[in-house]
Amino acid sequence: MSTETGPAVGTPAREYRIVPGPRGLPFLGSLLRFGQDPLAFFGRLRSYGPMVSWRFGPNSCVFVSDPECVGELLSETERSFDQPALGIAFRTVMGNGVVVARGADWRRKRSLVQPSVRPKQVRSYASTMTDSTVELADGWSDGDRIDVKREMAALTQRIAVRTIFGVDTPADAESMGRAMDVAQREIGKEFAGLGAVLPDWVPTPGRARIRRASAVIDAEVARVVARHRDGGEDRPDLLSRLLTAVDEKGARLSDREIRDETVTLYIGGHETTSSTLVWAWYLLSREPRVRAALAEELDRVLGDREPGIEDYARLTYTQSVVKETLRLYPTIWLVTGVAKEGARIGGVPMPEGTRVWSSQWVTHRDARWFPEPEEFRPERWDPESGDDVPEYAWFPFGGGPRACLGTRFAMVEAVLVLAVLARRFELVVDPGVVNPVPSLTLQPDRDVLATVRRR
Template sequence: MNVSPSASAVLPPALPAGLPWVGLGLEYRKDPLGFFLRCANQGPVLRTRLVGTPIYVFNTSDAIEHVLVKNFRNYPKDLFQERALTAVVGNSLITSQGDFWLRQRRMMQPAFHKTLVATHGDVAVKAARTWLAPRREGDRCDAYTEMMALTLDVVAATLFGANLSAQAREVGQAMETVMLHAKFLFENPITLPSWVPTPGQRRFQAAMRTLHAVVDAVVARRRAQGGPGDDLLGLMLEAQAEDGAHMTDAQLRDECMTLMIAGHETTAATLALCLLSLARHPEAEGALRRELATVLGGREPTVADLPALPYCEQVVKETLRLYPPAWGMSRIAAEEDRVEGFRVPAGTVVAWSQWALHRNPLHFPEPEAFRPERWADGLERRIPRFAYCPFGGGPRLCIGAASAMVVTRLALATLLQRFRFESPPGPLPEFIAAITLRPKGGIPMTLRAV
């Protein structure tokens, strides 16, 4: 239901105008995370222009709930996101709109039933065990790159029923190129046509060919095997819409690309940053090790153990609070609306940042501190609904949220029973605010046996 603006509704306060037409676009492009943090201290709703586009910045959970839940039909994905993401994942669950999106969501939802999500946990433990097998005391690694390889094993098994470990490096490099190109498209609304063979376009197209070849090969193998199986691809092949139609090959490819990227990179970043955060906070690491020793006694964890591992969950939640892979979101107002008493004209892009929301001291005292114990005693139920939203919310809540939480906790518990991950002294890594949040330059660590 659309909310009609009242005659008394006014425009929100304006940020400094910035440069003609460009507005604050250059400031935003230089430091998107800092831009949203600065906005968070200036009011619940602010307005500005970025490269000729009217933008409202939302800094309250109520405003975000209005957009994602109460009046979500009035706020489809905006053209900035659609352009950047569609170049990578086509017309998939993450980019599609309206009836087509609803149809795809209904077809894919059974693949994320809690019974199947439990099998994802078993796969995560196996993948972590495989990763650990060749590791030795004193080995050095880039935790981000290594967790990308580990989570690719999980995604390949749960999505495709396949093993892509031999292609992990190739896939990782292709995804790096693709995601950085999507960031470029998002930040630069005016670019040369995609058919112009610039060096960046050639790298992007080559990377997309690599990823498409991987996806197409496993889809072909899966079709040849027949039968639904337990993997997501098998379930998608069998899924039917209400009219009896199956997904086309193009739709399957788009959805597989979405699930591979969303389930692979975001989970890898979260897992690597859990390891880094624990390495930098020995008290938290010690508390988690004591919990693992008490509950598991040295054996491998299972999904059934998760309720008895609350501190492990708190570590993951706190990591997602400080380093949300989905660091920002935006929508566009299809019709005029009113939010927090302010008028939102039709065509206005509304945006917010989980990076800033999750650092609100009203809800998270000492917001920059890594304190997993803050999640004890039901914090998530006590704070406003969208004060913490690492997976988005509303009808378009991330379809893989439950799977990501299970995989991350079980992989983390498996890794920590064998090694302590030691981080060199110095500042934390810088972050690239691309389509997802990514550590710049990796996360160097040294393995120490326990």
């Protein structure tokens, strides 16, 4: 698939203007409609035009959906747009990690975290990804009935615990995993409900649950950090790299900063990949043609051996399956920023304080960039014969200076896991439509049950 290079930021190729969207209710604006179904609501906003005004509670908002405008929003983050103030649930779990930090604090943290997830480092984690998946595959038998969500979550938890924390006991994965599951649910509920506009001091049952889950996460991270420091040996895991990282002034991350960054990496390495794999199995189960093409590549490239990092570049169709899954069910389903003084998008001034939104869900399903957008067609990613789309028509990991640091890690993990399992098995997912529920990631609205069939 090729990507066109758009015009430079600040020189829009077309003339844009803000059109009024839904009027909403006093004080609440369109908060209730958004909370009922955020994805459908964003789709309705797109029907008004590429740049639409609306209100989220008391906040003035603009929704943009064209790739050109999306690119400006992402590229101008930090310079023209601030990170928005996120809900108390999100802040309680994520702390002030690189995803949340701003300005000089963000630049410092990014410089310290980024070396841990560079391609060279991801290569060193690939064998853990493959070995963990082989362990799972060895436990499956023809005819087994499995819960795909549970299996993929357990697998990616195991990989995350091993690569990030360098530990390998079930208790380490399970306690952290249970707390993270609670955290994800509560973040999603808060964001889509009235909790998004309630003051931090208002007590709610959900906020009590998030505090308890965060306490478990804090204790688990502190225990593993102490184990690393007491051990004294050189370890290859991500946590060890964070513990030894120094900034330009020779300072290291504090204990709190270590906690925030490891949680951020854990969520990026577990939640996003787990969700992507569930949706991939769901889509593959419904497209025999795609399953056959995937099996052909795996047989041709791998034969009877397991994949390694050296196979990643050759598994082009497997990569396309993952990319097409991320197009239809992007793990990050919205991006947003708060306009600073002088901010513009598409040549249109954004008043200071305006919250500008965009959604991968909407742009990824635009027929102008993706013919037959609802169809699962990995071939559209073929570099020679695929569709030509503008830059930022596909942005499942965000983009610009705040693009997800774990993009390479997530892509390699998803491709290797899929290669190990799909080389041996097909998963026949039970009939019925599975709908996405916007949470921290896009989660299925029900259990995804399947029958394991050996190829």
